[in-house]
Amino acid sequence: MVTSPALVTPQKWPGFMERARAISGQPDVTVRKFDGTFIKRETVGDMENPTLNIYRKSLHGLLTSYAQEQGISITFGAKVVEFIESDNEAGVVLEGGDRLMADVVVAADGVGSKSRDLMDGNKAAPISSGFVMYRCTYPAELLTKNPITAKEFAGKDEEGFLYIGPGAHVVLHQFRGDFCYLLTTKDEHSDATESWSKKTSTHNALKAVEGWDPLVAELIKASPRDECLDWKLMWRDPQPQWASRGGRVIQLGDAAHPFLPTSFSGGTMAMEDGYSLAACLSLAGRENVPLATKVHNKLR
Numbered sequence: 001m002v003t004s005p006a007l008v009t010p011q012k013w014p015g016f017m018e019r020a021r022a023i024s025g026q027p028d029v030t031v032r033k034f035d036g037t038f039i040k041r042e043t044v045g046d047m048e049n050p051t052l053n054i055y056r057k058s059l060h061g062l063l064t065s066y067a068q069e070q071g072i073s074i075t076f077g078a079k080v081v082e083f084i085e086s087d088n089e090a091g092v093v094l095e096g097g098d099r100l101m102a103d104v105v106v107a108a109d110g111v112g113s114k115s116r117d118l119m120d121g122n123k124a125a126p127i128s129s130g131f132v133m134y135r136c137t138y139p140a141e142l143l144t145k146n147p148i149t150a151k152e153f154a155g156k157d158e159e160g161f162l163y164i165g166p167g168a169h170v171v172l173h174q175f176r177g178d179f180c181y182l183l184t185t186k187d188e189h190s191d192a193t194e195s196w197s198k199k200t201s202t203h204n205a206l207k208a209v210e211g212w213d214p215l216v217a218e219l220i221k222a223s224p225r226d227e228c229l230d231w232k233l234m235w236r237d238p239q240p241q242w243a244s245r246g247g248r249v250i251q252l253g254d255a256a257h258p259f260l261p262t263s264f265s266g267g268t269m270a271m272e273d274g275y276s277l278a279a280c281l282s283l284a285g286r287e288n289v290p291l292a293t294k295v296h297n298k299l300r
Contacts, residue, residue, distance in 0.1 A: 004046035024054035034165025036213030090248035115257035118244035126234035134205035200230035247290025
């Protein structure tokens with residue numbers, strides 16, 4: 001989700017928000033207690049500029065195509081292994097040894113950014129939050145094969161639920177042929193290592209929702225091969241310095257200030273970073289790039 005504060009600036013981009021809304025879902029969710037008791041139907045975000053309920057791959061695709069339409073060249077598959085900086089320019093070293101130099105480099109490479117050496121050098125290890133997210137996405141057509149899941153989802157293009165229980169909550173969402181669940185619960189295991197792709201059996205997810213509304217368990221049981229992602233939720237302490245010593249490299253998004261994915265704030269904050277940085281660079285001009293990045297850091 002991208003929440004309302006990050007959607008003000010894109011309204012000034014001709015046609016962008018219309019295209020974004022066309023590929024996004026409704027920002028509505030039915031909130032229930034863990035046992036299925038109805039609490040309320042909630043609209044997420046500002047009613048005048050509601051949350052953009054969009055899958056990440058869809059948003060990335062739209063941003064890419066929109067930028068290319070503006071004449072911005074984008075290269076994929078170029079892996080950065082190092083950030084570098086001199087008094088007058090900055091750059092990146094690519095896998096293979098090639099160097100790309102520019103007036104300013106934006107390090108938007110997520111948590112554990114390779115730009116850290118140019119900031120304060122702090123490479124503190126992530127800390128376990130004590131929680132894990134079990135998540136899975138699969139074809140929504142699987143929901144029609146079970147009378148319990150079919151009752152809630154069959155024949156619908158979109159539906160969303162939030163279940164709140166003791167020590168856990170789960171988001172359930174069907175949208176245009178896809179279904180996903182995101183179950184956040186206490187992590188009872190000691191192997192808290194950071195990974196975005198580790199798979200596990202659905203056994204632990206099912207254990208976390210014992211005694212819940214049967215719908216939740218049946219949706220987890222529908223996971224192909226009885227597998228889901230085992231996503232340990234790890235903390236990183238906030239870093240006060242996002243601009244390099246020379247001001248030619250600036251961190252953006254999770255590289256600068258990582259959020260737990262369950263906060264629904266990471267994407268919003270990263271987009272706000274982009275607007276702020278662009279405004280500062282535009283006002284300062286090419287000759288004052290270091291000033292622009294440091295003012296941006298201060299403002300954010």
